[in-house]
Amino acid sequence: MAGVHELTVRYGDITVLKNFSAEFPDGAVTAVSGRSGCGKTTLLAVLLGLLRPASGTVTGFQRPSAAFQEDRLLPYLTAVKNITVAAGCTAQAAQDALRQVGFDSADSEKNAAALSGGMARRVALVRAMLAEGDAVILDEPFKGLDELTRTAVLRFVNENRRGRTMVVVTHDPRDAEDLGATHFVRM
Numbered sequence: 001m002a003g004v005h006e007l008t009v010r011y012g013d014i015t016v017l018k019n020f021s022a023e024f025p026d027g028a029v030t031a032v033s034g035r036s037g038c039g040k041t042t043l044l045a046v047l048l049g050l051l052r053p054a055s056g057t058v059t060g061f062q063r064p065s066a067a068f069q070e071d072r073l074l075p076y077l078t079a080v081k082n083i084t085v086a087a088g089c090t091a092q093a094a095q096d097a098l099r100q101v102g103f104d105s106a107d108s109e110k111n112a113a114a115l116s117g118g119m120a121r122r123v124a125l126v127r128a129m130l131a132e133g134d135a136v137i138l139d140e141p142f143k144g145l146d147e148l149t150r151t152a153v154l155r156f157v158n159e160n161r162r163g164r165t166m167v168v169v170t171h172d173p174r175d176a177e178d179l180g181a182t183h184f185v186r187m
């Protein structure tokens, strides 16, 4: 069972998480919710090993992949390259995946810096889903996507989860349901 135990996280003098514990069952989808600013993204950063807690332990999450709200793409690589470099897949696999989430071949060859916000979001999600690893961590994956695009992305995520443990931050109960969440963490 992956999880965090008695986690305390600080930014300077500000304590964001204090003795926080949660479980993320292996192979299940866990939806994480809570008011804005309560520390959801901070929790994800700890799960990914990007942020060191002041105290507490993290178990599981040996090789997680992630898509953050701000996408974190390499701006001067194409959409396809952003995926192949990080996920270690072929260009063909990246192109096929991008097509499934609504890209045409010209968009796939644009630099990330030239993509719209919703396109960059989709590249980041495809990258996270195609990456090898034992867990997938998604922060508000459908935020700002129109309904048709959301449907395509949702299908792509569900078809490419490969039974991995997934942690999804979302305010929307519909996201949790559509992703098949069976566990819920309220922060």
Ligand SMILES: Nc1ncnc2c1ncn2[C@@H]1O[C@H](COP(=O)(O)OP(=O)(O)OP(=O)(O)O)[C@@H](O)[C@H]1O
Residues within 6 Å of the ligand: 011, 014, 016, 034, 035, 036, 037, 038, 039, 040, 041, 042, 043
């Ligand atoms: N790098 C940082 N330096 C200082 N404070 C930070 C930093 N990152 C986040 N915080 C603060 O930590 C708190 C939790 O932020 P976090 O982004 O984890 O919240 P959240 O629950 O994900 O919010 P939202 O739902 O709005 O995305 C906030 O008060 C935020 O201002």
